[in-house]
Amino acid sequence: MREAQAAETREKLLSSARRLFSEKGYQGTTVREINRSVKLADGLLYHYFPDGKREIFRTILEESARQSADLFLNSGNIAVYENLPVVEMLEAVYQDFSNNVRENIDVLRIVFREEEARSIITDDRVLCMIRGQAPWFTEILKRKYNKGEIREMDFEAAGVSIEGLLFNRVVGIVYDLSDEGQYEARMRLFRHFASLWSIGEAEEVQDEKVPA
Amino acid sequence: MREAQAAETREKLLSSARRLFSEKGYQGTTVREINRSVKLADGLLYHYFPDGKREIFRTILEESARQSADLFLNSGNIAVYENLPVVEMLEAVYQDFSNNVRENIDVLRIVFREEEARSIITDDRVLCMIRGQAPWFTEILKRKYNKGEIREMDFEAAGVSIEGLLFNRVVGIVYDLSDEGQYEARMRLFRHFASLWSIGEAEEVQDEKVPA
Amino acid sequence: MREAQAAETREKLLSSARRLFSEKGYQGTTVREINRSVKLADGLLYHYFPDGKREIFRTILEESARQSADLFLNSGNIAVYENLPVVEMLEAVYQDFSNNVRENIDVLRIVFREEEARSIITDDRVLCMIRGQAPWFTEILKRKYNKGEIREMDFEAAGVSIEGLLFNRVVGIVYDLSDEGQYEARMRLFRHFASLWSIGEAEEVQDEKVPA
Amino acid sequence: MREAQAAETREKLLSSARRLFSEKGYQGTTVREINRSVKLADGLLYHYFPDGKREIFRTILEESARQSADLFLNSGNIAVYENLPVVEMLEAVYQDFSNNVRENIDVLRIVFREEEARSIITDDRVLCMIRGQAPWFTEILKRKYNKGEIREMDFEAAGVSIEGLLFNRVVGIVYDLSDEGQYEARMRLFRHFASLWSIGEAEEVQDEKVPA
DNA sequence: AATGAATGAGATTTCATTCAT
DNA sequence: GATGAATGAAATCTCATTCAT
Numbered sequence: 001m002r003e004a005q006a007a008e009t010r011e012k013l014l015s016s017a018r019r020l021f022s023e024k025g026y027q028g029t030t031v032r033e034i035n036r037s038v039k040l041a042d043g044l045l046y047h048y049f050p051d052g053k054r055e056i057f058r059t060i061l062e063e064s065a066r067q068s069a070d071l072f073l074n075s076g077n078i079a080v081y082e083n084l085p086v087v088e089m090l091e092a093v094y095q096d097f098s099n100n101v102r103e104n105i106d107v108l109r110i111v112f113r114e115e116e117a118r119s120i121i122t123d124d125r126v127l128c129m130i131r132g133q134a135p136w137f138t139e140i141l142k143r144k145y146n147k148g149e150i151r152e153m154d155f156e157a158a159g160v161s162i163e164g165l166l167f168n169r170v171v172g173i174v175y176d177l178s179d180e181g182q183y184e185a186r187m188r189l190f191r192h193f194a195s196l197w198s199i200g201e202a203e204e205v206q207d208e209k210v211p212a
Numbered sequence: 213m214r215e216a217q218a219a220e221t222r223e224k225l226l227s228s229a230r231r232l233f234s235e236k237g238y239q240g241t242t243v244r245e246i247n248r249s250v251k252l253a254d255g256l257l258y259h260y261f262p263d264g265k266r267e268i269f270r271t272i273l274e275e276s277a278r279q280s281a282d283l284f285l286n287s288g289n290i291a292v293y294e295n296l297p298v299v300e301m302l303e304a305v306y307q308d309f310s311n312n313v314r315e316n317i318d319v320l321r322i323v324f325r326e327e328e329a330r331s332i333i334t335d336d337r338v339l340c341m342i343r344g345q346a347p348w349f350t351e352i353l354k355r356k357y358n359k360g361e362i363r364e365m366d367f368e369a370a371g372v373s374i375e376g377l378l379f380n381r382v383v384g385i386v387y388d389l390s391d392e393g394q395y396e397a398r399m400r401l402f403r404h405f406a407s408l409w410s411i412g413e414a415e416e417v418q419d420e421k422v423p424a
Numbered sequence: 425m426r427e428a429q430a431a432e433t434r435e436k437l438l439s440s441a442r443r444l445f446s447e448k449g450y451q452g453t454t455v456r457e458i459n460r461s462v463k464l465a466d467g468l469l470y471h472y473f474p475d476g477k478r479e480i481f482r483t484i485l486e487e488s489a490r491q492s493a494d495l496f497l498n499s500g501n502i503a504v505y506e507n508l509p510v511v512e513m514l515e516a517v518y519q520d521f522s523n524n525v526r527e528n529i530d531v532l533r534i535v536f537r538e539e540e541a542r543s544i545i546t547d548d549r550v551l552c553m554i555r556g557q558a559p560w561f562t563e564i565l566k567r568k569y570n571k572g573e574i575r576e577m578d579f580e581a582a583g584v585s586i587e588g589l590l591f592n593r594v595v596g597i598v599y600d601l602s603d604e605g606q607y608e609a610r611m612r613l614f615r616h617f618a619s620l621w622s623i624g625e626a627e628e629v630q631d632e633k634v635p636a
Numbered sequence: 637m638r639e640a641q642a643a644e645t646r647e648k649l650l651s652s653a654r655r656l657f658s659e660k661g662y663q664g665t666t667v668r669e670i671n672r673s674v675k676l677a678d679g680l681l682y683h684y685f686p687d688g689k690r691e692i693f694r695t696i697l698e699e700s701a702r703q704s705a706d707l708f709l710n711s712g713n714i715a716v717y718e719n720l721p722v723v724e725m726l727e728a729v730y731q732d733f734s735n736n737v738r739e740n741i742d743v744l745r746i747v748f749r750e751e752e753a754r755s756i757i758t759d760d761r762v763l764c765m766i767r768g769q770a771p772w773f774t775e776i777l778k779r780k781y782n783k784g785e786i787r788e789m790d791f792e793a794a795g796v797s798i799e800g801l802l803f804n805r806v807v808g809i810v811y812d813l814s815d816e817g818q819y820e821a822r823m824r825l826f827r828h829f830a831s832l833w834s835i836g837e838a839e840e841v842q843d844e845k846v847p848a
Numbered sequence: 849a850a851t852g853a854a855t856g857a858g859a860t861t862t863c864a865t866t867c868a869t
Numbered sequence: 870g871a872t873g874a875a876t877g878a879a880a881t882c883t884c885a886t887t888c889a890t
Contacts, residue, residue: 006849027239031885041851043887052885113237113325118387157404160397161373164380171383175330185372192369196408214869218874243860253876255862260874264861426890430853449749451663455881465855467883472853476882537749542811581828584821585797592800595807599754609796616793620832642870667864677872679866688864851890859883866876 010048012038018060022106026057026114061120064107078136082143086150086194087187089140090162094186097166101173108174137162141197150197158197165189222260224250230272234318238269238326273332276319290348294355298362298406299399301352302374306398309378313385320386349374353409362409370409377401434472436462442484446530450481450538485544488531502560506567510574510618511611513564514586518610521590525597532598561586565621574621582621589613646684648674654696658742662693662750697756700743714772718779722786722830723823725776726798730822733802737809744810773798777833786833794833801825 016037020029031053049055081089111117138159144150228249232241261267293301323329350371356362440461444453473479505513535541562583568574652673656665667689685691717725747753774795780786
């Protein structure tokens, strides 16, 4: 009862602070704002987080790091993806990835903004992606090759290049660059990859215009 | 003389503030720090920037926006690039682009961190890249196709995918993700693209490991 | 308890600020001085008056305007005054009025000094007096006429002229022009009016010198 | 030439500062504002007034004190006034006095606002008036009595009461309380005095209403 | 647990004045 | 005489944190 309420208050504090930090930055958010946003008396925050603002910040990031062991694509979906044709597979990966990012948008924005956040999320799965760690996409491509759906190639390099596209998507979401009206452009890009990867002769569409 | 000295003082203020804003963020940088960093009295900043911290911040971004009409790759280099073999061309583009980014790293970090900065740099060439604007790379590929160096494909889509890689590089530099020791991994990626684009049969290397 | 103490702190701030503003002017009073004068920490004023110096200034004037509906003579005294002989009546009015002014001296000084104060105290009873608003004195004179104590005259004009004398007293108190040693001069003035207003022949004293 | 220009600059500084001090108060006026108002470089004011803002303030008041030996009514007009009928005489005195006040309005406003000003203008002719110093009005009344135009009375007391009315006028002008539409009310007051002072029986108008 | 009054260090900004040119 | 860059003390205000109730 009392414990449950306390836990609830703690959670409300964390999630409200997370939203505020994400919107206005750590320094741009005042402790008073956090308190007001959950209708808490000024001193009480220090009951839940004795070290104050800094502790609430660290807690948000640490809990986030713990929870998001599978922040991004979990390998469980590999089986689903491998059975889709290339273009559909790419779009499915893209959509799932985008949704995962959107669910973690507050913490991602904090990570992009605050240097200290990046030192807390040490094993972060976000920024490291651009270095080419995420063997699952490589795995999918290899399976498709084994089924004879795509040609032989450097599957790891191909995985890295797709990761790059996905990482761009993270940045796009973090910085509110809408992908409205980008569906056709994206499809065209996916078809382009499908064509490059295809076994026979390329049947690329070339006259279309990529929409702005 | 005196005018020149005044202009120099103004420049020192601007560049010192730019560096501090980039390192510690707008809110994390105090006016006092800016003044100390140029060894000037507390009130002087208001002589050059009567609206204070805000004005010096806007000025940094506005002047940067004006100067960096060609912040990234200028089309003048197209002729150089088109005469290089694909892998070398990609590496040259990558290096030139990285250098351009490094030269503007302070402003870029500010733009990534501060929401207000993004509302000032409205026509920015940074974030917009991920939407696929930069026809110059497409142009290079078409020329190479006309020379018979690469196969036919959707050149615009190919351009967009390379832009994506370059944009990843921007983020990498902004967030201090070193590319030391990444040379081989990058080369492998470039060779992968070269292979996909090549006219004859692919001679891809597949057994190598991309280093972490 | 705690609420009462908070209210007391607020009151101490208000009355200390009122005194300081009255002595040294709005701009001549520092927030620090106000805080020191009530032995409180620098930030506390903003707890009670979030808009700071400005707000405490407005509050002083607004509360004063509300409380001083009967800033000056209240008509309840008319019955007392009408039963006194003319000279005694004038002296009684003068003394009561002077006391009322002295009780409000701080706010009056602020009103005389600060333009903004005059825009807050819009329905002020101070400056408007010189335009001849205060029907109560006219009423007293009429009653005395009805009792046969004074001659017929333009009672309203007579009221206005006495108001003028009282207003001079306001200015005298505001600007610390003591009326010590002015008792005889004042009496002479009152006797002069009594004589002018008297029914029979004037028995004016004429050889006396009004002291400087 | 050069001296003349210097004197002119000095005068411009003084009169501009006088206006600014009168409008915004001593503390509310910045040295920079004064300099800008006469298009002077920042440091140059200290050439003309080595002690800066304070010296310019003292100079304004000291020069004003010297020049306005006859700030108010000069006795030279007594001859004119004594030949007018009472009501016309009072109106003439009122108008001349009002004009004199208006000509000195800037300094008067400074004197009303700034305590220090009142310590500089020690022999001031303004505030002292309310203490009954201005024998000239007494003199006029005596002359009128000698001509048989008014009855015998305490002429000095009468002088003091008229001074009070005039002093109210000073305050009215200083505080921008217009006397538009007050002409009839004033005339009625003057007729009231004329009636009280008249030799025969009073023929007072009593039914009129004094306009608000 | 809860409240919000109180603290005080530190931030931004102002401004009279000085001084090198 | 003239300029305006430079100075630095002091003002207003913010805000994380503490603490008595």
